[in-house]
Amino acid sequence: MKLSGTTASEIYECVREGVQTGSLQPGDSLPPVRELAEALGVNRNTVAAAYQRLVKVGIALTQGRHGTSICEPSHAGEQEGLNLDTALIDLADGNPDPDLLLDISRFTVSxxxxxxxxxxxxxxxxxxxxxxxxxxxxxxxxxxxxxxxxxxxxxxxxxxxxxxxxxxxxxxxxxxxxxxxxxxxxxxxxxxxxxxxxxxxxxxxxxxxxxxxxxxxxxxxxxxxxxxxxxxxxxxxxxxxxxxxxxxxxxxxxxxxxxxxxxxxxxxxxxxxxxxxxxxxxxxxxxxxxxxxxxxxxxxxxxxxxxxxxxxxxxxxxxxxxxxxxxNDPSTFEMLELSRKRYAERRNRLRSLLSQNNIPSFPSSDGFNVWIPLEKDMRDVAFELAKRGWLVRLGSAFAVQSSPLAIRVTVSKLTDDLASAFVLDLKASL
Structure with missing residues (x-):
């Protein structure tokens, strides 16, 4: 696509329109600042200002000596609780136990x-x-x-x-x-x-x-x-x-x-x-x-x-x-106390079983997830667990600059029997 414009705003809008129409695709390189300035007959600062605006709004990405290119469009990425139709035992969904949640019908009858x-x-x-x-x-x-x-x-x-x-x-x-x-x-x-x-x-x-x-x-x-x-x-x-x-x-x-x-x-x-x-x-x-x-x-x-x-x-x-x-109902806090106790028991039970089988876990102190660092490819481990009937969340879902080599296990619905079976299958998968 041939770029045009004599002001920073016009150059910006030209690139933006190219992205919207598909003339410019993610990964496409934009001309170097000096080269485009000469082609358009404008000051280099004008092109630089247009590129800065494109980068700021997420249309383009500057990569130093590698120049400026069009970004991949924003996407939501992984979300909690999207595995409800799986035939596997879902330890990836990040959900609380439905049996430990508020029955709102009690508070709608008044x-x-x-x-x-x-x-x-x-x-x-x-x-x-x-x-x-x-x-x-x-x-x-x-x-x-x-x-x-x-x-x-x-x-x-x-x-x-x-x-x-x-x-x-x-x-x-x-x-x-x-x-x-x-x-x-x-x-x-x-x-x-x-x-x-x-x-x-x-x-x-x-x-x-x-x-x-x-x-x-x-x-x-x-x-x-x-x-x-x-x-x-x-x-x-x-x-x-x-x-x-x-x-x-x-x-x-x-x-x-x-x-x-x-x-x-x-x-x-x-x-x-x-x-x-x-x-x-x-x-x-x-x-x-x-x-x-x-x-x-x-x-x-x-x-x-x-x-x-x-x-x-x-x-x-x-x-x-x-x-x-x-x-403002005391029974709600009685329910919360029971939930707190159950989640702690399930989390501590799984961590104890992991320890007994020489599988390290992060020393979590709260919540209903257990983080398990790995020494081998987490995808291989997750695949082996899936063959044995378990679904876990890969550490890559929680990556910022680098991808952690780990899996996350949600224990909110994990009974003692399931926890024992999971640890044995995880050990075999390792």
Whole structure:
């Protein structure tokens, strides 16, 4: 395709149209800046500005000496729970146990409040009150509360409100696949920082922030896929590092809060100018409830409200009524205590069986996943397990810069008998 234009905007639109019509395909190289500038009779800075804009919006990719080429289109990548039709025993879906979720029919029989209309408050007062009491011990002072359609929705909205395409966002390596997808589709560049059993490594985090990252997205408890939780000393180390970068957006994804066994340790310094703490009900009460609490500083709240404006994208008040009734019912927390106990038993049982068979696993402290590092190709192991009737999630689904050699096993529905059979089959597959 022959490129045209005399301004940066015209050159940009020419390339964009070529991609939309198929004249330019993913992987196609664009002419070098100097060569195109001479061909069009424009200044090199004009072409460079057009290319910079193409890179920023994710149409093109600059690869140094290898030049600039058209990117592959954004795609969602792997998602949780897409293996429901498999004949295999599914240990890959990342779902909670359906038998341990909220029976919402108990909270829909009472008379409904008045109909809610355009212009009503986006958050019911009773849910606002409950949320403030829940978050207050763990947030800097003067925070505000909003609702979103779950944790990943909250991350997407925060990224859209506070960041721009091309910004670097620090995440754990390995990283939850929903987070990777959300950042990729928003045009952000995820920067992976390694973890150990106490959480994100401080020195590597500091280096990533020094190199210009605009945001940190961190999981304080039940990290998915590893199951690690921040220790108090690690949280304090990270908080001290963040004190040096007060303008970095700090997003804390405490998605497992209602079920967490480990205590919450905050990494948000009082000096932070932009921060948010997210807590979802999906794992504890049901993914289909699509509701997440989001506490944040006043400035971030104001930006979010432009995307949660009354009459546009509020969380359904019907869901809010159900949630308010359930969270104010003591039986809900009795159910949560049972769920917490069952998930811990199943996770610890599998890790114990792995250890007895000399198969190492990551020292997870929370959640309902077990991360199993491997010494051989994970695809070979997964294939051997599939032949024996098991479906597991490959570590590549959680890759940021590099692909971890591991598999993730969801234990939420894994009974003792199934756990024993799985470990024997895994040992044979190794």
């Amino acid at each position: 008379p409904w409040p008045r109909p809610y209309l355009y212009g009503d408050q986006t958050v019911l007062p009773e849910l606002q009150k409950w949320g403030h009491e829940w978050f207050a011990p763990d947030c800097p002072p003067e925070f505000e509360l909003e609702l979103t359609h779950g944790a990943v929705d909250a991350i997407e909205r925060l990224a859209a409100a506070q960041l721009v395409a091309g910004d670097k966002v620090v995440v754990e390596q390995p990283c939850f696949l929903g987070t990777i997808n959300a950042l990729r589709l928003a045009g952000m560049h995820a920067v992976g920082v390694p973890i150990d059993e106490d959480g994100m490594l401080p020195d590597a985090l500091d280096m990533a922030l020094k190199n210009g990252a605009q945001a940190l997205l961190i999981t304080p408890r039940a990290h998915n896929p590893s199951g690690c939780s921040l220790s108090v000393s690690r949280a304090e180390q990270i908080q001290r590092i963040l004190e040096k970068y007060p303008n970095v957006l700090v997003i804390v994804d405490d998605h497992f809060a209602l079920l967490a066994e480990t205590p919450y340790h905050s990494v948000i310094p009082v000096s932070s100018g932009r921060w948010a703490l997210i807590r979802s009900v999906s794992k504890a009460l049901g993914p289909d409830l699509r509701l997440g609490f989001l506490a944040c500083d006043v400035g971030t709240a104001q930006r979010l409200r432009s995307r949660l404006a009354p009459g546009m994208t509020w969380v359904s008040h019907i869901l809010q009524v159900i949630m308010s009734r359930s969270l």
